[in-house]
Amino acid sequence: MAESIVILTGAGISKESGLDTFRDADGIWSRVRIEDVATPQAFRDNPLRVHDFYNARRQQLLESNIQPNPAHLALARLQRDWPGEVLLVTQNIDDLHERGGSASVLHMHGELLKARCTHCHVVAEWRAPLSVGTACPSCGHAAGLRPHVVWFGEMPLEMERIYTALDACGLFVSIGTSGNVYPAAGFVDEVSRRGHAHTVELNLEPSSGTDLFDEAIHGPASEIAPAFVE
Ligand code: BV8
Numbered sequence: 001m002a003e004s005i006v007i008l009t010g011a012g013i014s015k016e017s018g019l020d021t022f023r024d025a026d027g028i029w030s031r032v033r034i035e036d037v038a039t040p041q042a043f044r045d046n047p048l049r050v051h052d053f054y055n056a057r058r059q060q061l062l063e064s065n066i067q068p069n070p071a072h073l074a075l076a077r078l079q080r081d082w083p084g085e086v087l088l089v090t091q092n093i094d095d096l097h098e099r100g101g102s103a104s105v106l107h108m109h110g111e112l113l114k115a116r117c118t119h120c121h122v123v124a125e126w127r128a129p130l131s132v133g134t135a136c137p138s139c140g141h142a143a144g145l146r147p148h149v150v151w152f153g154e155m156p157l158e159m160e161r162i163y164t165a166l167d168a169c170g171l172f173v174s175i176g177t178s179g180n181v182y183p184a185a186g187f188v189d190e191v192s193r194r195g196h197a198h199t200v201e202l203n204l205e206p207s208s209g210t211d212l213f214d215e216a217i218h219g220p221a222s223e224i225a226p227a228f229v230e
Helices: 040-045 047-061 070-081 159-168 184-194 221-229
Strands: 005-009 086-090 110-117 123-125 145-149 171-175 198-203 215-218
Touching: 005 070, 005 159, 005 184, 040 047, 047 110, 047 145, 070 086, 070 221, 086 159, 159 184, 171 184, 171 221, 184 198, 198 221, 215 221
Parallel strands: 005 086, 005 171, 171 198, 198 215
Antiparallel strands: 110 123, 110 145
C-alpha cells in the first residue's frame, strides 16, 4: 500500500499569489502588532480594529489578481493522483488551495471567508465586511460575529486528526513556513521522533527548524513544489 503523506503549508506558498507573509521583512507583522489584531484580548479591547484588519485581508483575497499559483496546483494534483492518503494541513486562512483544486484542506488556523458566532457558535460562509454590529445569520444575536480564525492563545482546529495522520505518515512535507508558530512548528519533531518517516522542508530559505528535516530544498514555492511533486 502507498505510504500516507502529510503536507503542512504556510504563508510562503501564497506569497507568489500576491498575499504577504507574516515574518518576512515586508510581512504583515512588520506593519501591525500581533497583540493588537490577532489575540482574543485584542478583540475584547478593540473589536473594530480587529474587524478592520481582517476585512482588509478578506477584501484583498477576493480581488481578481489573487489567484492560486503552480505550488497550489501541484499539491491538488498530488492529492488527486497519489494512491495513498494525502492530508493537506494549512496554517493559511486564504482559500487558494481550494481554488487550486484541492478537494480536502484542513485549515488549522481557520478561514478568512468564514465568520463564527460567539453566542451560538455557528460557522457561516462570509465574504462581506464584518462590523461590531453585524447580526448572526443563525441566532440573530447582534454583535456576536467574529472572524473564524485561530488567534494566539487559542487552540488550533482538528489537532487530534492532524496528530493521528502525523503518527501514521511515511512522508511529511513542510512548505513555505518559517517554523515559528506552535503547535505547527513542532510537527516535524513529532514525525521524526517515530523514526520511520521521511521529512522534507520546501522553503524560500532555511527556516528556523531546517536542521530538524531529513531533506531541505530551497527556492520559490511555485518552482520547487511542482518539481518535488512530479
Ligand atoms: C496554541 C491567525 C495551545 C490567522 C495566526 C509564548 C507566549 C505566547 C504564546 C506562546 C508562547 N510560546 C508558544 C506560544 C503559543 C503560540 C506560539 O506559537 N507563539 C509563538 C509565536 C512563540 N501559539 C498559539 O497560541 C497557538 N495556539 O498554542 O494553543 C493552547 C491554547 C490555549 C491554552 C493552552 C494551550 C495558536 C497559533 C495561531 C496563531 N494564529 N494567525 C491570521 O491572521 O492569519 S499565526 C500566523 O502565523 C498565521 O496564521 C500563519 O499561518 C502562522 C505561521 O506563519 P507562517 O505561515 O510560517 O508565515 P511566516 O511569515 O512566519 O513565514 C513564511 C515563510 O515563507 C518564510 O520562511 C519565508 O522564507 C517563506 N517564503 C516567502 N516567500 C516564499 C517562501 N517560501 C517559498 N516560496 C516563496 N515564494
